[in-house]
Amino acid sequence: KQQDGFRYSARDIAVKRAADHRCPVVLGSATPSLESLHNVNTGKYHRLQLTQRAGGASAPTIKLLDIRNSDLNNGLAPQSMDAIADTLARGEQALVFLNRRGYSPLLQCHACGWVGQCDHCDVSLTVHFGRRQLRCHHCDAYKPLPDSCPSCKNHSLTYKGPGTERLEQTLKTTFINTQVIRIDRDTTSGKGAMRDMVNAVNEGKPCILVGTQMLAKGHHFPLVTLVIMLDIDGGLFSPDFRGAERAGQLLTQVAGRAGRAQRKGTVLIQTHAPDHPILGTLVRQDYDPFAEQLLAEREQLGLPPCSHTAVIRAEANSLEACDSFLQAVRRGTGMPGNDAQFIGPLPAPIARKANRYRCSLILLAQQRKQLHTLLNRARAAAEPLKPGFALRWTIDVDPLEWF
Known part of the structure; x- marks a missing residue:
């Protein structure tokens, strides 16, 4: 899309x-x-x-690792570290998946609580230790990595949570004699970098791959027999109604990297919610029953694909301007009628990006014809408002994201 x-x-x-x-x-x-x-x-x-899988390979064994109260080593549970060691000892390869690049998603002062925030977006800056930078993953703004707290001048700065760069460093320290290959947007930007890394993996020597969604599909690594997936919980508890679907797709795709040749594969999923019903269905019964369960929930709630949606988005230099414009569009559109509804206007979860504020007016209808009738009325209400260059608005039919 x-x-x-x-x-x-x-x-x-x-x-x-x-x-x-x-x-x-x-x-x-x-x-x-x-x-x-x-x-x-x-x-x-x-x-x-x-x-059947290609080449007669068998499906991997998927296990849930309950990491509640576990002593994590920069996000890795002791069972995960032991599994990596066993895999390397057999002359095989391991893949550690974390869909978060950088060293750490948050830099905080332990003394006064200061947090490194982006000046242009409502998000914290990600630590990129090798570059000595704090970088925003939304607007790409960056600052030098400070040696002391800009607020209280204390040196007790702490890194909250791991990224792929930090995982790479941890694994290199633990498995000194093993090659650790990190594949993410930061390491593959150079010409031929991705090709060289894939060739290094396919040499067949024991190694550890660390990467983001770039590793989830499209790669065939015959000697990768262990996949460890970190931080699946974010998708399970996402405010986006498609969050669980995306988490399930990602898990299935990442799991597909394990045991693609003759050797049996194992997938370890670290989670704080091992009893989550959707996760349980996905692990025990595969993707199809998981998807059917989600479809039943969507039908009960009247959400896509069991209904039809469109989003009218507005962005401006102030949240009030976005809200006022979309409120006027909603009033001008009139009552949605039976089996249709408006949701909002609502500010985006990250309301400010690159100094622009964003709001959405969501249209839901049971029938496609009904949705387009509503949209035509909404467009007719919006066009005479003439918001000017300070405010931009768009219509997105069948949106993948509401904000």
């Missing part, structure tokens, strides 16, 4: 063009979206299932 500029879904355009030309289209995925599965259930799509 193209989210910036001209908004469109490449998948949906492919399906529409295929329909226009009476041409079959194949959508291939180990983790199909709930929209695609809903289309299967309603007879719009025909499902073809691949029941």
Whole structure:
């Protein structure tokens, strides 16, 4: 889904063009979206299932590691460290997955509580230790990494939480004689860097890969037999209603890196919520029952894909300007009618990015025709308002994100 500029879904355009030309289209995925599965259930799509892994490889064993009250070493549980050691001793490779680059997501003063914040966004700055920088992952602004607290001048600065850079350092310190390869946006920006790292892994020597979503799919590492996944809990408890779906897809994709050849693979998922029902379904029964469970919940709540949505977004130099504009659009649109509703206007969870404030007005309808009728009325209400260059507004149909 193209989210910036001209908004469109490449998948949906492919399906529409295929329909226009009476041409079959194949959508291939180990983790199909709930929209695609809903289309299967309603007879719009025909499902073809691949029941075996390529090359006859067996599915990995997935285990949950309860890390509550565990003594973590920069995010890694003792059981995870032992599993890595055993894997390396067998001459195999391990992959540690954390979808958070940098050294640490937060720098804080232990004396006065100061936190390194971005001057342009409502987020904390991420520590990039090798570059000696505090960097914003939203607007890309950066500052030098301070040696002492800018507020109280104390030197007791603490790093809260690990990123891939910190994991790399921890693993290099623990496994001194083993190559640790970090694959994220910071290490693969140079020409040929990704190719060189993949070639190093495929040499077949015991090594540890550390990486972000860049490692989740599209790579075939025959000797990777252990995958350790950190911080799955963020997706399970996300305020975004698609959070659990994304977490399940990511887990399944990352798990697919383990045991892709003849050797059996193992996946360890570190979690503070081992009893979470959705996580339990995913681990014990695979992706399909997990997705069907989520679909049932979406239907009960009247959320996509069991309904249709659009978002009218506004961004301006003040939150009040965004809210006032969207309130006027909502009033001008009138009552949504039966089986349709407005949600908002609501400020985005990160309200300010790059000194621009953002709000959303969400439209929900049970029927597609009903949604477009509402949208036409909303557009007619918005256009005469003439907010000028200080405020920009957009319409996004079938949004992947509400904010």
